[in-house]
Amino acid sequence: xxxxxxxxxxxxxxxxxxxxxxxxxxxxxxxxxxxxxxxxxxxxxxxxxxxxxxxxxxxxxxxxxxxxxxxxxxxxxxxxxxxxxxxxxxxxxxxxxxxxxxxxxxxxxxxxxxxxxxxxxxxxxxxxxxxxxxxxxxxxxxxxxxxxxxxxxxxxxxxxxxxxxxxxxxxxxxxxxxxxxxxxxxxxxxxxxxxxxxxxxxxxxxxxxxxxxxxxxxxxxxxxxxxxxxxxxxxxxxxxxxxxxxxxxxxxxxxxxxxxxxxxxxxxxxxxxxxxxxxxxxxxxxxxxxxxxxxxxxxxxxxxxxxxxxxxxxxxxxxxxxxxxxxxxxxxxxxxxxxxxxxxxxxxxxxxxxxxxxxxxxxxxxxxxxxxxxxxxxxxxxxxxxxxxxxxxxxxxxxxxxxxxxxxxxxxxxxxxxxxxxxxxxxxxxxxxxxxxxxxxxxxxxxxxxxxxxxxxxxxxxxxxxxxxxxxxxxxxxxxxxxxxxxxxxx
Amino acid sequence: xxxxxxxxxxxxxxxxxxxxxxxxxxxxxxxxxxxxxxxxxxxxxxxxxxxxxxxxxxxxxxxxxxxxxxxxxxxxxxxxxxxxxxxxxxxxxxxxxxxxxxxxxxxxxxxxxxxxxxxxxxxxxxxxxxxxxxxxxxxxxxxxxxxxxxxxxxxxxxxxxxxxxxxxxxxxxxxxxxxxxxxxxxxxxxxxxxxxxxxxxxxxxxxxxxxxxxxxxxxxxxxxxxxxxxxxxxxxxxxxxxxxxxxxxxx
Ligand SMILES: Nc1ncnc2c1ncn2[C@@H]1O[C@H](COP(=O)(O)OP(=O)(O)OP(=O)(O)O)[C@@H](O)[C@H]1O
Ligand SMILES: [Mg+2]
Numbered sequence: 001x002x003x004x005x006x007x008x009x010x011x012x013x014x015x016x017x018x019x020x021x022x023x024x025x026x027x028x029x030x031x032x033x034x035x036x037x038x039x040x041x042x043x044x045x046x047x048x049x050x051x052x053x054x055x056x057x058x059x060x061x062x063x064x065x066x067x068x069x070x071x072x073x074x075x076x077x078x079x080x081x082x083x084x085x086x087x088x089x090x091x092x093x094x095x096x097x098x099x100x101x102x103x104x105x106x107x108x109x110x111x112x113x114x115x116x117x118x119x120x121x122x123x124x125x126x127x128x129x130x131x132x133x134x135x136x137x138x139x140x141x142x143x144x145x146x147x148x149x150x151x152x153x154x155x156x157x158x159x160x161x162x163x164x165x166x167x168x169x170x171x172x173x174x175x176x177x178x179x180x181x182x183x184x185x186x187x188x189x190x191x192x193x194x195x196x197x198x199x200x201x202x203x204x205x206x207x208x209x210x211x212x213x214x215x216x217x218x219x220x221x222x223x224x225x226x227x228x229x230x231x232x233x234x235x236x237x238x239x240x241x242x243x244x245x246x247x248x249x250x251x252x253x254x255x256x257x258x259x260x261x262x263x264x265x266x267x268x269x270x271x272x273x274x275x276x277x278x279x280x281x282x283x284x285x286x287x288x289x290x291x292x293x294x295x296x297x298x299x300x301x302x303x304x305x306x307x308x309x310x311x312x313x314x315x316x317x318x319x320x321x322x323x324x325x326x327x328x329x330x331x332x333x334x335x336x337x338x339x340x341x342x343x344x345x346x347x348x349x350x351x352x353x354x355x356x357x358x359x360x361x362x363x364x365x366x367x368x369x370x371x372x373x374x375x376x377x378x379x380x381x382x383x384x385x386x387x388x389x390x391x392x393x394x395x396x397x398x399x400x401x402x403x404x405x406x407x408x409x410x411x412x413x414x415x416x417x418x419x420x421x422x423x424x425x426x427x428x429x430x431x432x433x434x435x436x437x438x439x440x441x442x443x444x445x446x447x448x449x450x451x452x453x454x455x456x457x458x459x460x461x462x463x464x465x466x467x468x469x470x471x472x473x474x475x476x477x478x479x480x481x482x483x484x485x486x487x488x489x490x491x
Numbered sequence: 492x493x494x495x496x497x498x499x500x501x502x503x504x505x506x507x508x509x510x511x512x513x514x515x516x517x518x519x520x521x522x523x524x525x526x527x528x529x530x531x532x533x534x535x536x537x538x539x540x541x542x543x544x545x546x547x548x549x550x551x552x553x554x555x556x557x558x559x560x561x562x563x564x565x566x567x568x569x570x571x572x573x574x575x576x577x578x579x580x581x582x583x584x585x586x587x588x589x590x591x592x593x594x595x596x597x598x599x600x601x602x603x604x605x606x607x608x609x610x611x612x613x614x615x616x617x618x619x620x621x622x623x624x625x626x627x628x629x630x631x632x633x634x635x636x637x638x639x640x641x642x643x644x645x646x647x648x649x650x651x652x653x654x655x656x657x658x659x660x661x662x663x664x665x666x667x668x669x670x671x672x673x674x675x676x677x678x679x680x681x682x683x684x685x686x687x688x689x690x691x692x693x694x695x696x697x698x699x700x701x702x703x704x705x706x707x708x709x710x711x712x713x714x715x716x717x718x719x720x721x722x723x724x725x726x727x728x729x730x731x732x733x734x735x736x737x738x739x740x741x742x
Contacts, residue, residue, distance in 0.1 A: 446541050462584065
């Protein structure tokens with residue numbers, strides 16, 4: 001039976017074991033009662049010791065959310081979520097207050113070790129583990145940040161890198177000024193929900209003219225059952241500054257679906273640049289499509305200043321359902337937005353992802369490179385909007401969407417929307433769909449590669465120009481991850 | 492030694508029978524040529540040797556060094572020394588030639604329980620082989636076969652062959668598409684690989700190639716089986732008389 005025809009049979013037998021991060025950590029947790037109401041919002045705000053204005057902001061969001069209905073336009077299908085049947089806050093006991101590595105529960109440290117997240121700041125600093133990349137990490141476990149590394153070293157450069165909860169306590173004026181300025185509370189259903197109950201996430205502030213001295217990263221882990229994770233990240237790059245940030249995500253294997261509804265806001269002022277990378281590997285569900293994370297995310301960057309630049313790179317391999325469109329508002333003249341995406345779907349995963357490039361300023365430019373890889377019974381949709389405002393003279397966009405199909409039970413779809421309100425805008429769009437052919441696999445196998453190695457090689461070739469956008473430190477691991485995600489997709 | 496015994500092959504999804512009791516033996520150290528009309532099953536034979544899907548062996552066997560290879564996956568056969576230079580090499584977008592060569596070389600080395608090559612070893616090896624085949628090193632940085640001319644593709648097949656150090660080389664019309672100089676270069680490359688431990692099966696339509704790669708034997712494949720076997724002079728005869736006597740049709 002030709003390899004590709006065998007796909008379907010093979011995908012059915014995928015062993016969930018291939019998800020290497022599916023273990024559970026047993027740790028004592030503090031939780032809010034199930035369900036959502038104003039008291040829960042107050043509970044969360046109080047737990048975090050937030051200022052009064054923040055509580056009001058949350059309550060305002062909560063009331064707006066109550067008046068909204070869930071969107072249905074994405075090409076994804078799932079049973080209705082019962083928002084009253086979820087926990088909105090879960091934190092390891094003793095996680096409150098400022099902490100250093102020494103204060104972190106050893107069970108948690110063990111878990112991060114198993115996940116391969118480098119928290120051993122001392123060893124890295126001392127050069128003991130010099131093979132490990134020097135990356136500052138904010139580790140978020142369910143609803144709270146458990147530790148942030150390299151804070152002192154970053155502070156020397158003037159960079160603030162901490163959890164958003166800490167930022168609310170230590171730098172309330174900055175948070176107040178920027179929070180919700182890119183994604184307003186009532187932007188959409190999930191953004192409103194997030195604004196009401198967001199638990200933790202990272203805060204980054206890079207002062208004028210500073211080039212952040214190392215890669216920053218946040219590692220999100222959902223562990224608790226029936227618990228939603230509502231991450232909130234805010235990154236501000238002052239004039240002429242530069243920062244590169246990466247987020248990674250995993251969750252245990254569970255047969256229930258879990259909700260992750262994040263909001264990420266980026267603000268780049270004059271001549272500033274933010275590079276934001278995501279390697280999303282939430283639990284995708286088992287071979288029958290049971291369980292897995294619902295990943296409903298609003299990510300938006302505001303190129304607020306002249307010559308500013310925001311670049312999104314995402315590698316999406318996990319989640320049962322992914323619904324996210326990292327976007328750029330190109331407000332400043334000459335600003336630039338980029339979106340590089342690799343979305344891999346296998347089994348019964350559903351991906352509806354893409355970007356919006358909103359050209360408002362003069363001579364703004366944007367570039368979109370999207371690579372969708374669908375295998376098994378999965379559905380993979382690119383949805384994108386490129387628009388030029390009346391005043392955005394000389395706006396330019398280049399879009400290339402390539403889809404690769406493995407097997408014939410999966411689907412790839414491209415839905416581009418283009419709106420140009422001025423005649424000087426120049427938008428280009430290219431799209432291709434191809435299949436991994438049996439002939440190509442046979443050719444590689446004849447040269448000694450196993451079938452899986454052959455698929456990995458062909459796929460890595462397909463995604464190469466996007467992979468190159470990732471920070472070096474994460475490249476090899478990401479390449480491996482893509483290979484693992486497609487394991488079992490061919491005979 | 493390659494022993495093909497009474498090989499019967501049909502298409503897996505259709506009733507079409509292509510090879511009808513083909514028998515052939517190529518001892519180690521020898522080069523045999525196969526000639527035959529279009530559609531007679533030459534490429535099919537090559538594919539079945541390499542283990543491509545889509546064909547069903549209904550009878551007979553193929554032994555390489557005494558072991559049947561019919562149940563082996565293509566990559567296992569490659570590890571066992573089988574190499575096929577394709578009549579139509581595939582393009583692999585986005586995968587640089589060097590990456591491909593390195594992945595393949597180390598994959599077979601691993602399966603042969605040889606140490607994988609380090610980067611410097613590999614670079615040295617590849618540069619040496621590429622230079623001999625007059626392949627510009629820059630070309631190896633381009634994606635495999637993408638945008639290559641017909642002749643470039645064929646030369647790159649022979650480079651892969653040199654890198655993988657196979658013991659059974661099957662060349663399917665490697666000469667078609669080559670210009671006169673390239674024919675000479677490729678033939679030199681193939682001849683350099685001739686040796687007491689290697690057997691070669693060279694499929695061609697043109698006697699000219701056999702002036703460069705002088706075969707020990709020439710076989711005529713028509714209507715699914717070997718119809719005639721002779722020395723290198725058989726190729727010259729065929730050049731004059733065509734295949735009429737084997738196909739039952741007038742030339
Ligand atoms: N996968 C296939 N599907 C349909 N027909 C096939 C397939 N493979 C081979 N054939 C048929 O089998 C016969 C033998 O084909 P093959 O490619 O082996 O011939 P050949 O001797 O290599 O010809 P040429 O000299 O033109 O390269 C042809 O009639 C061809 O059309
Ligand atoms: Mg042929």
